[in-house]
Amino acid sequence: MFPSSTQLKFWTYSGTAELNRLRIEANQQFVQKYGREYNEVSRNEFFLNTAEETKIRRHYEYVLKEFCNGFQPTMPRYVLGTAMMYLKRFYLHNSVMNFHPEDIVYTCVYLACKVEEFNVSILQFVANVKSKREEMAEMILSQELLLMHELHYHLTVHGPLRPLEGLFIDIKTRCPDVLETEQLRRGAEDFIDRSFHTDACLIFAPSQIALAALLSCSSKFGLNLDSYVANKLVVSSDKEDMMKMVENIKRINLILKTTETLDRGQVKELLAEAGAMSQPGEQPQE
Template sequence: MYSTSTQKKEWTFTAEQIDDQRQEVNQKFREKYKDFVEEGEHEIFLTCQEELSMQRIVEEAALKFADKFRPSIWPSVKWTAYAYFKRLFLKWSACDNSPKLVIMACFYLAMKIDEFFVTIDEFVGNLTTGNPSQNAERILALEPEIMRELDYNLTVHCPYRPFEGHLMEMKTRMLLLNFDLESIRNDSQRFFQLALQTDALLMYPPSQIALAAVKFGLKSQGKSNDVLRDFLNKLLGVEEDAWGGGVVPDANTHVEKLLVKLEMIENTVEGGTNKLSDDAVSNLQNRAGDLSNFLLILDKRRNDKWQAEGGIGRPPGEKDEQPVDSDDE
């Protein structure tokens, strides 16, 4: 259950906590090279917001990849992959790890976790760029590193099943509706697609995201917000209990708080999917290219210093090998 899950305990944050972690990651990346950056070169580094924009560009492109993937990807696989991706970049810098490669590895790992069986050859066969053999090698090599960074918290609770439950409850409890509830489904699914490109996955319980999708669907169909309010009243027992027990204590307050929370989720999703202009994307790509070339220079400076000091110890930039958990131990 979500209430006792690692997702709630370890991977659910406030907007402020998310911003702080991203700032820390960006600063940590800069610190790695601070002794080798000369005057006037600091501006070549990407800002925290530019790193986030790089991630958003990749997230948008990955949705197109997922929609075209054959066999058709389950929605839960998509949600799980994006959850992994967003969690990782609270620890990793987009300057230090290719978001494009990372999200592909997240998709392949999510397929395994969700038991959506696809071989690595079938997976890379859906990619339109790169060499299939090299793509497969890089994805498989990144997989154990991703699992370590996620602390092996690989179960992700998705909003799709709660959404179906909410629809079923509405159909059961609200028999006098003068429209077909199924009419909101397409708009609600669009809401989920938008949510994948925001921080909503890191901030809110899946059941509340599902309710926000219902709210979004109703609004998109021109339905009054009173429809959702009436449903929550019935669901939480604000109306008089049919067994004579009266109104559930504090239920009305819970409904009002929940409506406020759903409004916050909707604002997070609608306000977090601002698409960059073509010029902004082109400028960011140029900035990323300049940084990539600059990092080669910095790595050479760092290596030259290491050699000048006698080449003692591990070469600079080389990562420590970490053991992968084994069932044999």
């Protein structure tokens, strides 16, 4: 259950300001460690800054999603969500200059497959990679322990897709007059898909993201689900909890609206810089 989960206790943050602070710290720790011989001007020219790291990380979020969407056999969407959460958590405390995302992405997906019991062997997994499959298999297996260590072995992820399914089951049961459930589902799943490329999953409960997705797409279809939410879904909540939930849904929508579209074409030069500066991270002790 999410209320008693490691996700809530250790991986849910107050907002984007706290997340940005952690990412700045990770960037500065790398620069201070490997940039001792540079003066401040040279460090600023040679090393990536936090904004540049963010662009690279976001680029690889799309790489992760494209890999999962094209995976054979077909991969459940919640595996993608778990892998995406691993990637986001990893780079809260690590720099892309220390661990190149191309390596971490595939390790995140492979670990998510195992945790979510989507059973594929390492050979089946790397069969979905275009080239250097043997090298990729060795890399994934060598990085797996590192990834788990950096995630503090908190591997269970609560995503918004299962709560969303629960909402649709509830609507079909309690609101039989709502006939557009399949259209709503497509819109809500698209909302959640877009949320994967924001920080929403690091700030809000998965049930709140699911509800925000449902309400967002219902308004586009001209459906008013306010009475369902107030009179059936959260009828036992007090006024303060209701106001907090409404505020969080507004914040989720705002994050999706204000997250800038990534121009992936501009990331190529940054990727070359990150590859040139990549340093081997310390492996955890057995």
